[in-house]
Amino acid sequence: MTQTVAAPGMRRQPASPPTERVVAIMGLLGAQPARMFSLAAITRELGISRATGHAILATLAAHHWVVRDPATAAYCCGPALAALSRDGDRVYHGILRELAESTGTQAFLARRAGNTVVVVDSAGDSATGMRVDRGTRIPLVAPFGRDYLAWGASGPRRAWLEGLGKPSAALSRRITAVFAEIRERGYVVERLSREYLRVYAALSALGGDGEPDAITQRLARAFADLTVIDVLPAELAGAGTHSIATVSAPIADEDGLVTMSVGAAPFADLSAAGVERLGGQVRAAAARIRALATAATG
Numbered sequence: 284m285t286q287t288v289a290a291p292g293m294r295r296q297p298a299s300p301p302t303e304r305v306v307a308i309m310g311l312l313g314a315q316p317a318r319m320f321s322l323a324a325i326t327r328e329l330g331i332s333r334a335t336g337h338a339i340l341a342t343l344a345a346h347h348w349v350v351r352d353p354a355t356a357a358y359c360c361g362p363a364l365a366a367l368s369r370d371g372d373r374v375y376h377g378i379l380r381e382l383a384e385s386t387g388t389q390a391f392l393a394r395r396a397g398n399t400v401v402v403v404d405s406a407g408d409s410a411t412g413m414r415v416d417r418g419t420r421i422p423l424v425a426p427f428g429r430d431y432l433a434w435g436a437s438g439p440r441r442a443w444l445e446g447l448g449k450p451s452a453a454l455s456r457r458i459t460a461v462f463a464e465i466r467e468r469g470y471v472v473e474r475l476s477r478e479y480l481r482v483y484a485a486l487s488a489l490g491g492d493g494e495p496d497a498i499t500q501r502l503a504r505a506f507a508d509l510t511v512i513d514v515l516p517a518e519l520a521g522a523g524t525h526s527i528a529t530v531s532a533p534i535a536d537e538d539g540l541v542t543m544s545v546g547a548a549p550f551a552d553l554s555a556a557g558v559e560r561l562g563g564q565v566r567a568a569a570a571r572i573r574a575l576a577t578a579a580t581g
Contacts, residue, residue: 304331305339312349312360319357319377344578350374353574375572376404379545382568383407386561388547390568391415393531395431395542398423413480413550415529419487424503425450426458426512427486430533430544433465447504454507461513469533470562472514475526475550482506483528519555527553530561532569537577545569 307329312320320328326336340358343349349358360374375392382390383406391405402419421427425444432440444450444458465471473479482502489499511518514525531546545568547561 304329304335305343307331308336308339308343309348309360312358319352319355319359321355321357325358350575350578352571353578354571373404375545375575376406378568378571378575379404379406382545382547382564386547386549386564388549388561389414391417391546391548392572393544393546395423395428396420400428400431400544409548409550411550413548415546415548421483421486422489422499422503424486424499426507427503429461429465429513430471430531431541433462433471434533434535434539434541446500447507448500451508454512457512460515464513464515468562469566471529471531471544472558472562473528473530474511474514475528476510478506478510479528514558519558521555524552524554525558527551527558527561530558530565532562532565534569534573534576543572543576545572 308325311325311328322333322336322340325340326333329336340349340351344351344358349360351358359377379390379392387410389405389407389409391402393400393402395401400421400423402415402417405415405417408414423431423443425447428443432443440462444455450458482505485502486499489496489502519525527549529546529548529550531544533541534543534545535541545565547565549561553561
């Protein structure tokens with residue numbers, strides 16, 4: 284069999300110019316996974332026509348190799364490509380980065396994995412230097428993980444709360460009011476306190492073992508009994524500030540089941556208006572991620 288070899292110093296013609304253009308687009312998006320590219324930016328950077336770029340991107344989107352953000356019409360690498368690198372949640376990193384920049388906080392994305400919640404990506408830093416690190420795993424025990432339960436059936440919420448043992452009447456009333464408020468406003472608020480920091484660190488260490496055990500449940504129960512869970516409207520009244528660790532919003536799948544959440548972690552004192560503004564920004568980020576996820580699977 285005769286082997287064809289290009290002459291020295293001569294560049295071989297690409298076997299398939301259309302394929303070269305596809306590879307160029309994926310190379311551009313893959314080189315900056317945190318950035319969302321407009322069609323104009325892609326075609327300008329690669330020197331291809333708008334019609335050609337649109338046709339290629341439409342095909343790539345149909346196969347989930349890229350995802351188009353319905354809000355901005357911009358593109359990033361999609362879950363089909365990310366699945367090859369086992370880093371699928373990084374396709375939302377651009378949204379996290381924008382949330383971090385607009386709020387001046389660390390932004391993070393978490394995903395439910397059985398009876399734990401795992402932080403799968405983050406961007407930015409809080410002004411205080413405290414962090415919610417990627418890979419952190421928190422057991423889904425009361426009072427944590429409220430954004431994963433507030434919109435579901437009452438049975439799982441009851442089992443979640445009773446995992447602490449028989450809750451006091453005061454704790455039951457508080458959790459009932461908190462769930463109603465979360466459903467109304469669309470986000471969860473974690474108060475910042477010394478107890479929160481200590482329990483969060485301990486639960487993070489225990490979360491690596493998978494299923495919540497007796498130690499985890501007792502620790503969470505002590506925290507629930509000794510602190511005030513979340514923030515209700517009357518508690519935001521007045522001109523004072525509120526110590527806030529995180530604000531997070533749920534992301535539901537196409538069946539309405541909450542599988543992810545996105546949050547901002549100021550670890551700082553905020554005014555009532557600041558809490559509400561941050562909640563709105565987190566909700567908007569959650570809506571964008573859900574739209575991307577839906578577009579990728581639709």
